[in-house]
Amino acid sequence: MRxxxxxxxxxxxxxxxxxxxxxVGAIESCGEGCGCNSKSVSAEVAAAERELANALMxxxxxxxxxxxxLQVGDVAKVSGKTVRAIHHYEELGLLQPHARSKGRxxxxxxxxxxxxxxxxxxxxxxxxxxxxxxIVRAWESASSAPSAMAKIRSTYQRKLEETRAQIAHMQxxxxxLQASIRYLDTCDACDxxxxxxxxxxxxxxxxEEKQPDLVAGIHGGAQRTLIKAAAAG
Amino acid sequence: MRxxxxxxxxxxxxxxxxxxxxxVGAIESCGEGCGCNSKSVSAEVAAAERELANALMxxxxxxxxxxxxLQVGDVAKVSGKTVRAIHHYEELGLLQPHARSKGRxxxxxxxxxxxxxxxxxxxxxxxxxxxxxxIVRAWESASSAPSAMAKIRSTYQRKLEETRAQIAHMQxxxxxLQASIRYLDTCDACDxxxxxxxxxxxxxxxxEEKQPDLVAGIHGGAQRTLIKAAAAG
DNA sequence: TCTTACCCTTACGTGTACGTGAGGGTTGAG
DNA sequence: CTCAACCCTCACGTACACGTAAGGGTAAGA
Numbered sequence: 001m002r003x004x005x006x007x008x009x010x011x012x013x014x015x016x017x018x019x020x021x022x023x024v025g026a027i028e029s030c031g032e033g034c035g036c037n038s039k040s041v042s043a044e045v046a047a048a049e050r051e052l053a054n055a056l057m058x059x060x061x062x063x064x065x066x067x068x069x070l071q072v073g074d075v076a077k078v079s080g081k082t083v084r085a086i087h088h089y090e091e092l093g094l095l096q097p098h099a100r101s102k103g104r105x106x107x108x109x110x111x112x113x114x115x116x117x118x119x120x121x122x123x124x125x126x127x128x129x130x131x132x133x134x135i136v137r138a139w140e141s142a143s144s145a146p147s148a149m150a151k152i153r154s155t156y157q158r159k160l161e162e163t164r165a166q167i168a169h170m171q172x173x174x175x176x177l178q179a180s181i182r183y184l185d186t187c188d189a190c191d192x193x194x195x196x197x198x199x200x201x202x203x204x205x206x207x208e209e210k211q212p213d214l215v216a217g218i219h220g221g222a223q224r225t226l227i228k229a230a231a232a233g
Numbered sequence: 234m235r236x237x238x239x240x241x242x243x244x245x246x247x248x249x250x251x252x253x254x255x256x257v258g259a260i261e262s263c264g265e266g267c268g269c270n271s272k273s274v275s276a277e278v279a280a281a282e283r284e285l286a287n288a289l290m291x292x293x294x295x296x297x298x299x300x301x302x303l304q305v306g307d308v309a310k311v312s313g314k315t316v317r318a319i320h321h322y323e324e325l326g327l328l329q330p331h332a333r334s335k336g337r338x339x340x341x342x343x344x345x346x347x348x349x350x351x352x353x354x355x356x357x358x359x360x361x362x363x364x365x366x367x368i369v370r371a372w373e374s375a376s377s378a379p380s381a382m383a384k385i386r387s388t389y390q391r392k393l394e395e396t397r398a399q400i401a402h403m404q405x406x407x408x409x410l411q412a413s414i415r416y417l418d419t420c421d422a423c424d425x426x427x428x429x430x431x432x433x434x435x436x437x438x439x440x441e442e443k444q445p446d447l448v449a450g451i452h453g454g455a456q457r458t459l460i461k462a463a464a465a466g
Numbered sequence: 467t468c469t470t471a472c473c474c475t476t477a478c479g480t481g482t483a484c485g486t487g488a489g490g491g492t493t494g495a496g
Numbered sequence: 497c498t499c500a501a502c503c504c505t506c507a508c509g510t511a512c513a514c515g516t517a518a519g520g521g522t523a524a525g526a
């Protein structure tokens with residue numbers, strides 16, 4: 001398994017991490033088919049997952065487990081993160097290798113993959129890595145299991161409410177996008193020779209209710225006209 | 234209006250910006266009642282908005298407009314951002330003051346408020362400020378208004394799809410949070426003297442389907458048990 | 467043994483969105 | 497005129513989540 005390109009693709013692109021997060025951010029490997037994007041990467045991940053599943057469990061083998069350990073690159077591939085990210089999680093105390101090889105290679109059990117997936121989801125839920133670190137620390141230093149779980153549970157409860165608020169907010173953004181697109185549809189009626197500065201005195205859209213924020217914000221001072229009209233009326 | 238505490242509250246807290254964005258991020262002033270959070274701040278904003286509306290339009294005044302200009306602090310208050318943020322947007326070319334006072338104070342028209350709101354929403358839609366800058370540049374340097382609008386429209390179209398995918402993703406997170414909370418409910422049955430390391434050999438939840446990722450990721454190697462079971466079966 | 471694809475640690479760099487003074491001038495009610 | 501509350505322009509600082517070498521060792525098929 002150290003020969004050139006053992007079974008899959010090395011140097012997978014990992015999708016450009018360049019774009020920012022905002023509220024509509026970069027999702028990678030949702031895992032379940034939630035209807036979200038990330039096609040190419042999750043395909044890669046699925047392939048990697050199958051490949052490693054075979055590597056971990058050769059056919060006709062009962063079920064030993066202590067010896068089936070992953071290298072950091074394997075964990076990275078399966079979880080859709082980079083090796084550097086895995087290292088970074090370790091620096092923050094979010095993840096520890098199960099063991100080290102003689103040559104100091106990190107060796108992970110499959111629980112590490114679950115952990116990385118968990119980190120990803122917690123991150124998607126709006127927690128920073130230091131915040132996740134806090135949760136892990138609290139968990140690890142807890143004296144009672146059920147009370148530690150209760151703490152986690154209440155964190156999840158809070159996050160559930162935040163997530164719902166977030167969904168509502170994004171749905172309002174969705175509606176505003178729709179309204180804006182509808183509004184801009186009528187720009188077809190505009191003379192192509194018209195210049196953008198003329199938009200502030202445009203009368204093409206007068207049948208529409210009112211400019212959505214996503215339209216009003218485009219022109220520098222188009223809002224003034226509306227205020228004048230309101231004051232005059 | 235320069236006397237101590239003219240009508241409102243100076244030094245409003247602005248809610249802690251400390252928490253990160255992720256996918257479930259910090260929303261401030263949604264504007265419309267979308268059911269999202271941000272109570273205290275939006276109340277402040279609403280108050281500031283009324284106050285400034287009065288300041289801009291004293292009762293019994295027709296409708297001049299060129300002279301009703303806002304200072305940067307006013308724009309900040311109404312839009313729920315900081316003065317520094319407004320300055321920052323100007324540095325990036327996203328926003329220009331309509332004029333300057335003799336003492337070089339920035340003076341904005343109400344279109345600036347619309348612009349800041351627009352920037353906020355574009356940001357919430359996942360665009361970075363440099364990306365928004367691109368859009369503004371393209372708009373301002375466009376020769377034809379309808380074609381420039383078509384460009385904006387297609388951007389909104391893309392963003393609409395991304396937003397929908399994003400909503401779907403967050404809904405899947407919501408479901409997983411619910412499932413995890415349900416799962417953790419049964420931890421009540423656990424002995425309070427139990428230690429967290431014992432969770433990996435816990436049998437309290439065996440009636441449940443399968444650990445959600447948000448549960449499996451908490452214990453370091455709890456996933457191993459499941460894999461062994463699957464291999465044995 | 468050789469070779470290639472991995473892996474190690476250390477450490478500085480990057481992009482985003484502002485925060486936070488420092489040092490000093492401006493506005494306008496009283 | 498005074499004085500509190502604004503505002504100005506630099507310009508360095510910060511938190512986050514890694515990216516990106518540099519310099520060197522390791523694992524295992526052929």
